[in-house]
Amino acid sequence: MNIESALKYSSAILNEQRSGEILLAHILKKPRAYLYTYPEKNLTPEEVNSFETLIARRKQGEPIAYILGEQEFYSLNFKVTRDTLIPRPETEMLVDEALKLIPEAPCQVLELGTGSGTVAVTLAKLKLNTYVIATDISNAALEVAKENARNHQIKNIEFMISDWFSNIKSKTFDMIISNPPYIAQDDPHLENLSYEPMNALTSGVEGLDDLSHIISHAADYLKPNGWLLLEHGFDQKESIQTLFKNAKFKDIQTLSDLAGQPRITMGQKAC
Numbered sequence: 001m002n003i004e005s006a007l008k009y010s011s012a013i014l015n016e017q018r019s020g021e022i023l024l025a026h027i028l029k030k031p032r033a034y035l036y037t038y039p040e041k042n043l044t045p046e047e048v049n050s051f052e053t054l055i056a057r058r059k060q061g062e063p064i065a066y067i068l069g070e071q072e073f074y075s076l077n078f079k080v081t082r083d084t085l086i087p088r089p090e091t092e093m094l095v096d097e098a099l100k101l102i103p104e105a106p107c108q109v110l111e112l113g114t115g116s117g118t119v120a121v122t123l124a125k126l127k128l129n130t131y132v133i134a135t136d137i138s139n140a141a142l143e144v145a146k147e148n149a150r151n152h153q154i155k156n157i158e159f160m161i162s163d164w165f166s167n168i169k170s171k172t173f174d175m176i177i178s179n180p181p182y183i184a185q186d187d188p189h190l191e192n193l194s195y196e197p198m199n200a201l202t203s204g205v206e207g208l209d210d211l212s213h214i215i216s217h218a219a220d221y222l223k224p225n226g227w228l229l230l231e232h233g234f235d236q237k238e239s240i241q242t243l244f245k246n247a248k249f250k251d252i253q254t255l256s257d258l259a260g261q262p263r264i265t266m267g268q269k270a271c
């Protein structure tokens, strides 16, 4: 089997081309362009064997990020495992907004539900004046996040196991940021997310339990004028804005993602 025939084989099985390209490039440790520069290059029997195995996993529906064990986020490479959510492009917008709001002076950021650590590590890497405390309820996820912080040589970060605010003692954060679980527990889309950890995805009947908990307690941990930034579902804007108002936040704004769906709400703690 050569590269060209391997790609024909995977396209026929998967009914699409991209996965086969990514997986074959991964096995050959080459960029995808190499596949089209050297289509006649023969694969070794080990490479054929590995390719067939990965294509079979993909055919079963396993996400590419779990097969590769990595995912790009904010142009940085992150390890992911079945214990961590696969970071989504929408969450890059959460980071964009946080970067705009983080002051130049030394400041403290709390990330709740860090998963593989993408948000916390990216903020700590790009804002060296920031000290980030990143929490999760999952020890297994925190181990992955710590590895990602080590791989990116991040020093201005600390990881903590915590059920939302339960282990947070400091009340002096300039910013609290979170992409918590926000899918309703009986949402039919969950069927397509069966490889990802359920406790990273669902949050009660309407998907609002964790968001509601975070919004109603956040002000207790923020400095005056500190920011709360949250990612949420496209249909949760009204509920989230009401929760922010009830918790006495000011300057409440909801931003839409690239698909035009309301996705991020932020507000500032009143003095």
Ligand SMILES: C[S@@+](CC[C@H](N)C(=O)[O-])C[C@H]1O[C@@H](n2cnc3c(N)ncnc32)[C@H](O)[C@@H]1O
Residues within 6 Å of the ligand: 084, 085, 086, 087, 088, 091, 112, 113, 114, 115, 116, 117, 118, 119, 135, 136, 137, 138, 141, 162, 163, 164, 179, 180, 181, 182, 199, 200, 201
């Ligand atoms: C939607 S994922 C977000 C992961 C990562 N921050 C990202 O944006 O890709 C939600 C995360 O919240 C964590 N989580 C769920 N319940 C939690 C709780 N009660 N306390 C702290 N973290 C929790 C999950 O383990 C998961 O890592």
